[in-house]
Amino acid sequence: MDEFFILVVSTLDATIRVAAPLVLAALAGLYAERSGVIDIGLEGKMLAAAFAAAAASFVMDSAWAGLLAGVSISVILALIHGFACITHKGNQVVSGVAINILVAGLTVTLGIAWFAQGGQTPSLTNDARFSPLIWPGAQAVKDVPFIGGLYTEIISGHNLLAYVAYLAVPLTWWVVYRTRFGLRLRAVGENPAAVDTAGISVTALRYQAMICCGFLCGIAGTYLSTAQNAGFVKNMTAGQGFIALAAMIFGKWKPVPAMMACLLFGFLDAVANRIQGVSMPLVGEIPVQLIQALPYILTVILLAGFIGKAVAPKASGIPYVKER
Amino acid sequence: MSASSGNIPRWVDVGLIPLINILMAFFVSGLIILLIGEDPIEAVGILLYGAWGTDYGIGYTLYYTTNFVFTGLAVAVAFHAGLFNIGGEGQAYIGGLGVGLMLLAFDNSLPLILIVPISIMASALFGAAWAYIPAYLQAYRGSHIVITTIMFNFIASALMVYLLVNVLIQPGQMSPQSREFAETSWLPFMHEALAWFGISITRSPLNLSIFWALICCALVWAFIWRTRWGYEIRTVGFNETAAVYAGINPKKIIILAMCVSGGLAGFVGLNEILGVHHRLLLNFQLGYGFAGIAVALMGRNHPIGIIFASLLFGTLYQGGAELSFDMPKVTREMVEVVQGLVILFSGALALMIKPTVERIYAVITAVTSGRRSAVEG
Numbered sequence: 001m002d003e004f005f006i007l008v009v010s011t012l013d014a015t016i017r018v019a020a021p022l023v024l025a026a027l028a029g030l031y032a033e034r035s036g037v038i039d040i041g042l043e044g045k046m047l048a049a050a051f052a053a054a055a056a057s058f059v060m061d062s063a064w065a066g067l068l069a070g071v072s073i074s075v076i077l078a079l080i081h082g083f084a085c086i087t088h089k090g091n092q093v094v095s096g097v098a099i100n101i102l103v104a105g106l107t108v109t110l111g112i113a114w115f116a117q118g119g120q121t122p123s124l125t126n127d128a129r130f131s132p133l134i135w136p137g138a139q140a141v142k143d144v145p146f147i148g149g150l151y152t153e154i155i156s157g158h159n160l161l162a163y164v165a166y167l168a169v170p171l172t173w174w175v176v177y178r179t180r181f182g183l184r185l186r187a188v189g190e191n192p193a194a195v196d197t198a199g200i201s202v203t204a205l206r207y208q209a210m211i212c213c214g215f216l217c218g219i220a221g222t223y224l225s226t227a228q229n230a231g232f233v234k235n236m237t238a239g240q241g242f243i244a245l246a247a248m249i250f251g252k253w254k255p256v257p258a259m260m261a262c263l264l265f266g267f268l269d270a271v272a273n274r275i276q277g278v279s280m281p282l283v284g285e286i287p288v289q290l291i292q293a294l295p296y297i298l299t300v301i302l303l304a305g306f307i308g309k310a311v312a313p314k315a316s317g318i319p320y321v322k323e324r
Numbered sequence: 325m326s327a328s329s330g331n332i333p334r335w336v337d338v339g340l341i342p343l344i345n346i347l348m349a350f351f352v353s354g355l356i357i358l359l360i361g362e363d364p365i366e367a368v369g370i371l372l373y374g375a376w377g378t379d380y381g382i383g384y385t386l387y388y389t390t391n392f393v394f395t396g397l398a399v400a401v402a403f404h405a406g407l408f409n410i411g412g413e414g415q416a417y418i419g420g421l422g423v424g425l426m427l428l429a430f431d432n433s434l435p436l437i438l439i440v441p442i443s444i445m446a447s448a449l450f451g452a453a454w455a456y457i458p459a460y461l462q463a464y465r466g467s468h469i470v471i472t473t474i475m476f477n478f479i480a481s482a483l484m485v486y487l488l489v490n491v492l493i494q495p496g497q498m499s500p501q502s503r504e505f506a507e508t509s510w511l512p513f514m515h516e517a518l519a520w521f522g523i524s525i526t527r528s529p530l531n532l533s534i535f536w537a538l539i540c541c542a543l544v545w546a547f548i549w550r551t552r553w554g555y556e557i558r559t560v561g562f563n564e565t566a567a568v569y570a571g572i573n574p575k576k577i578i579i580l581a582m583c584v585s586g587g588l589a590g591f592v593g594l595n596e597i598l599g600v601h602h603r604l605l606l607n608f609q610l611g612y613g614f615a616g617i618a619v620a621l622m623g624r625n626h627p628i629g630i631i632f633a634s635l636l637f638g639t640l641y642q643g644g645a646e647l648s649f650d651m652p653k654v655t656r657e658m659v660e661v662v663q664g665l666v667i668l669f670s671g672a673l674a675l676m677i678k679p680t681v682e683r684i685y686a687v688i689t690a691v692t693s694g695r696r697s698a699v700e701g
Contacts, residue, residue, distance in 0.1 A: 040474065084672035093408050093470050095672030097617055102664025106356070108657035113360035119657070242474055249471060287490065293482035296475040300457075303467035312468065 005149065011270050013153045017228065019259075019266030020158075020165040021046070021220040025244030026251065026258045027172050028216035032078075033253060034176065035209030036189040036315040037085055040096035041077065042217055043241025044103035049074040049221025051107040054121040054232035055114065057128040057225075066128065066226045067161075071218030077103070078214025079207070086206045089319035100241075108234050121225070121232040130159040130227040159227040161219060168216065172255040185209055189313035192320040202320045220244075246299040253313060265295040332685050338624065342670055344677055346622065349665040356661060362651050374646025375639040381646065383514060383528025389638030390530075390595045393537040395616025396634055397544050398589035400625035404548055405581035406561035411458060411473025412589040413613025414480030415451040419590020421484065422450025423597045424502060424604035428492070431509040439509045443598050444536065444591070451590020452583040454480060459582030463575035469582075477613070484606060492604055502604035511599045531599035533591070540588060541627035547584070557581050589613060611660075618663050621671040637663070 025042045032039035049070035057066030077099055084090040084098075108119035115121055135156035141148040176182040184205055188195045192202045224240075225232045243265055251258030272291040279285050354364035375385045395412045402409035409415075426446040430439065458472035488500035514530040548554035559567040560577045567574055596608040615637055622636070623629030644659035669676075 038470075040470065080668075084668065084676075088673055088676045090672035090674065090676075091408075092672075093410070094617070094621070094667060097410060097614065098664050098667035098672055100664075101614055101618075101660055101667060105657040105660025105662075105664060109356070109360065109653075109655065109661055112655055112657075113653045239478060242478065245471070246475065287486050289482040289486035289489075293479050296478045296482075300461070300467070300472055300475050300479075303472060304461045304465045305467070 005146070007274070009149045009153045011267070011274060013157075014270035014273070015263060015267040016154065016158065016166075017162065017266075018269050019262040020162040021223045021228070021240060022244045022247055022262035022266060023165045023259050024168060024216045024220035024223065025241055026248040026262055027168055027255060028213040028220065029245050029248040030172065030176075030253055030255060030258060031185070031209045031212040031216070033248065033316050034185050034189045034313055035206045036192060036313060036318065036320070037082070037206055037210060038092040038096070038317045039078075039081065039210075039213060040093060040242075040245060041081055041099035042213075042244055043237050043239065044096075044100035045074040045077045045214060045217035046221040046224065046241050047100075047107055047235070047237045048077055048103045049218040050225035050236055051111065051121070051221075051232045053222035054124065054225035055111075057124050058115075058122050058231070061125070061128050063128055063130050063226050067130075067219070067222045070222035070225075071215055074218030074221060075211055075214035078210040078217070082207050082210040085319060086203055086210075089321065092317055092319075104235060107232070111232065111234070119234040123231040124226060128226065129230055130161050130223075132157045132159050133163070159223075161223040161227050164219060165223070166259070169255050169259045176255065181208070186313075189315055192315050196320070196322060202322075206320075217241075243295050246295050249312075250295075250299050250302055252311070268292075268294050331682050336681060336685060341678060341681055342622070342624065342674075344681070345670040345674060346666060348677075349662065349669040352665050352669075353658075353662045357654060357658070360653050362654055367647060367651060367654055370650050371639070371643030371647050373643075375643035378526070380526040380528055381642055383526065383530040384645075385635075385638040385642040386514075386534055387528060387530040387595070387600070387638075388641040389634045390534045390537045391592050391612045392615055392619050392634035392637045393541065393630060394591040394595070395589055395612045396619030396623055396630040397540055397616075397627065398585045398587075399616040399620035400623065400627075400630060401544060401548065401557070401588065402581055402585040403620060403625045404554075404561050405557045405577060406564070407459075407462070407578060407581060407585075408470050409455065409473055409582060409585045409589075410470060410617065411455060411476050411586070411613070412616045413609060413611075414473070414477035415454045415586040415589035416592035416609035416613050417477075417480045417484055418454040418593075419447040419451035419587075420593025420597045420608055421487070421604065422446035422448075422590065423593045424492070427505045427509055427598065428502060428604075431505040434509075436509060436511075440511065440598075443511075443594055447590040447593040448587035449590075451593070452587040455582040455586025455589075456579065459579045462582075463578040488604060488606055500606055504603045507602075509598075510602050511594075513599075529600045531595065533595040533599045536591065536594065538631075540591065541631060544588070545627045553577075553580060589616070615663055617671070618667045621674075622666060 025046055029039055029042050052073040053066035053070030056069030057063055081095050081099060084095040085092045111117070111119040111121060133156070138152045138156040142152045176185065184195060184200055188202055188205045195205065196202050224236055229236070244262065247261035247265055248258050250261035268291050272288050275286060276288050357364040357367055375381050395416065398412050398415070399409055423443045423446050426442050427439070430442065434442070454476060458469050458476055461467040461472055462469040485500070488502065492502045493500055494503040511531050511533060513527070514532070515525050515527050517532060518525055548557065556567070556572045556577050557580065559570060559572055560574045564574050592609050592612050597604060601608060619630055619633040619637060622633035640659045640662055644656050648655045
C-alpha cells in the first residue's frame with residue numbers, strides 16, 4: 001500500500017511538472033485561435049523562448065532576465081506571425097511552419113556562434129533558474145500519512161512558473177468569458193464582420209490576441225530551459241508545442257478542458273516513463289511508443305467526431321478582408 | 325487570380341515578385357551570417373563550390389535534390405486541390421517502411437528488375453495509405469487536415485520506433501536498424517551505372533531514383549494539366565462550391581489528391597532505403613517533408629519550378645554541409661534558417677511587396693508614356 005501510494009504521488013507530481021508548459025502553450029493557442037488566427041507556430045515560439053531564456057539567464061545570471069528575454073522573443077515572433085497573417089493576409093499555416101523551421105535552425109546556429117557547445121547553452125547555476133518553492137509547513141507535515149505526501153509532493157515544491165501556468169487557467173477563463181476584451185475576442189473569431197460593423201478594429205483585436213499568445217508561449221519556453229532543465233538543448237521542445245495544440249483542440253478551445261487535456265497528456269507521459277519494460281497484469285508489456293502516441297491518436301479520434309464534436313471558431317484560419 | 329493582378333504584366337507577377345521575395349529571404353540570411361561574425365559573400369562562394377565544384381559535391385547535391393523533388397511534388401499536388409499536406413514527413417517515413425518490408429521479404433528471391441517496380445509500388449501505396457486516413461477524415465468527418473496530418477507525423481514516428489526497436493531490429497544488434505538487404509537488390513548508384521558506360525565518377529549516394537523523380541515530374545504535370553482528375557482537382561482547389569455545381573464530388577477529389585500526394589512523398593523511402601541505406605533505420609526522412617513546403621512554394625506548384633527549387637535546396641544542403649568545415653559557425657542548421665526564411669517570405673509574406681511593386685510599375689509606365697507623349701507632341 002505504502003509503496004503504491006508513493007508511486008501514485010510521484011506520478012501525479014511528474015504529471016503536474018510535465019503538463020505545466022503544455023498548459024501555458026495550450027492557453028496561448030487558445031487566445032490565437034479564439035481570435036481567428038491558427039497558430040501552429042507554438043512549438044517554434046516555445047523553442048525560441050527556451051533558447052533566449054537560457055542564454056539571457058546564463059549571461060545575466062538571473063532567471064528573471066531569462067524570463068524577460070524568453071517572453072520578448074516569443075512576443076516578437078507572435079507579432080511576425082500577425083504581420084504575415086493579419087496585415088498581409090498570408091496563409092496562417094505557412095507562416096506557422098516558417099516560424100517553426102526558422103527557429104529550429106536559428107537557435108542552434110546562434111547557440112554554436114555564441115557558446116560553442118554544439119548548439120547547447122552552458123548549464124545554469126541555481127541562481128539563474130526558477131527553483132522549487134517549498135511551501136510553509138511542507139517539511140513539518142511530510143510524515144503525516146496521506147495528506148502529508150499530497151501536500152509536500154503535489155501542492156508544494158514546484159517552481160514559480162508552474163504555479164503561474166495553473167493560475168493562468170482561471171485567469172484566462174475570466175478574461176475570455178467575463179471581460180469586454182474576451183467577448184470581443186470570441187466574436188472576432190466567429191464573425192469578424194460583425195465586430196467590424198460594431199466599430200471595433202478586427203486587426204487590433206487579433207494583434208492583441210497574438211501578444212497574449214506570444215506572452216504565454218514565452219513563459220512556457222522559459223519553463224523548459226530555466227525551470228524544468230538547467231539550460232537549452234537543441235530542439236528541446238520535441239513536439240510539445242504540437243501536443244499543446246492537440247490539447248487545446250481536445251479541450252474544445254476552452255481553458256479548463258484544455259488544462260484537463262494537458263494533465264491527461266502529461267499523465268500519459270509520466271506513466272510511459274514508469275512502465276517502460278514492466279509487464280502489466282492481463283495485457284502484458286504495453287509499448288511505450290503507443291502511450292507516447294496516444295495524445296495524437298486521441299486528438300485524431302476526437303477530430304473525427306467519435307468522442308464528442310470539436311468545432312473550431314468559425315473564422316479561424318481566414319484572413320479578414322474589409323469591404324469585399 | 326486577384327482583381328489587382330491586371331495592373332501588372334504577367335512576368336512581374338510570376339517572375340519578378342517571387343524573385344524579390346527570395347532575394348529578401350537571402351538578404352536576411354546574409355544578415356544573420358554577419359551577426360554570427362562570418363562573411364556572407366565568402367560563405368556563398370564556399371557553398372557554391374561545395375555543392376557544384378567537384379563531382380563528389382554534385383553527386384550529393386543531386387541526391388538531396390531527388391528527395392526535395394518528391395516532397396515538393398507531394399505538397400504541390402495537395403495544394404492544387406486547396407489542401408495543405410504537412411504530413412509529408414510521416415508519409416515519407418511510412419513509404420520507406422513499405423520499401424523496407426518488401427525488401428526484407430523478397431530481397432533474396434527476386435531479381436532487381438522486379439524489385440524496383442515492387443518497391444516503387446510499395447512506397448507509393450504505403451505513403452498513400454498514410455495520407456488516406458487524414459484525407460478521409462477531412463472529406464467525410466470534417467476534421468482539419470492540417471491538424472490531422474501533423475498528428476499523423478508523430479504517430480508515424482512512434483510506430484517506426486516501435487517497429488524498429490521491437491520487431492524489425494537485426495537480432496544481436498543494439499542500434500534500431502533492420503538487417504541489410506541482399507546486395508543484388510540494391511538500386512544501382514550513379515557511379516556504378518555510369519561505370520557500365522566506362523564513365524568514372526567519385527562515389528556518392530546519388531542513385532538511379534533521380535530518374536524516377538524526373539519521370540514523376542512529367543507524370544505530375546500530365547496528371548494535373550492533362551487529365552480529367554487533374555482538372556477536377558484544380559477545380560475543387562479553386563472553388564469547391566463551383567466544383568459541386570460542375571458535377572464534381574469534392575470528397576472523392578480530396579481523397580484522390582491526398583493519396584497521390586502521400587504516394588509521392590513515399591518515394592523519399594525509395595531514394596533513401598532502396599538507393600542509399602539498404603536497410604530500414606530511424607529518421608531517414610527527417611526534414612524533407614517540411615522542406616517540401618518551401619520547395620512547392622518557391623516552385624509555384626509547377627513541376628518545372630519544383631525542379632529548380634529542389635536544385636536550390638539541394639545546393640543549400642550540400643553546400644551548407646561543406647561550409648561547416650570551413651566556417652565552423654555556419655552549420656547545417658543555417659540551411660534550416662534559410663529554409664524558414666524562404667517559406668516566410670515567399671509563402672506567408674508573398675503578397676507583402678505586391679502593392680509596392682504595382683505602385684512603382686504604375687509610376688514607371690506613367691513616366692515612360694508621359695515622355696513618349698511629350699516626344700510625340
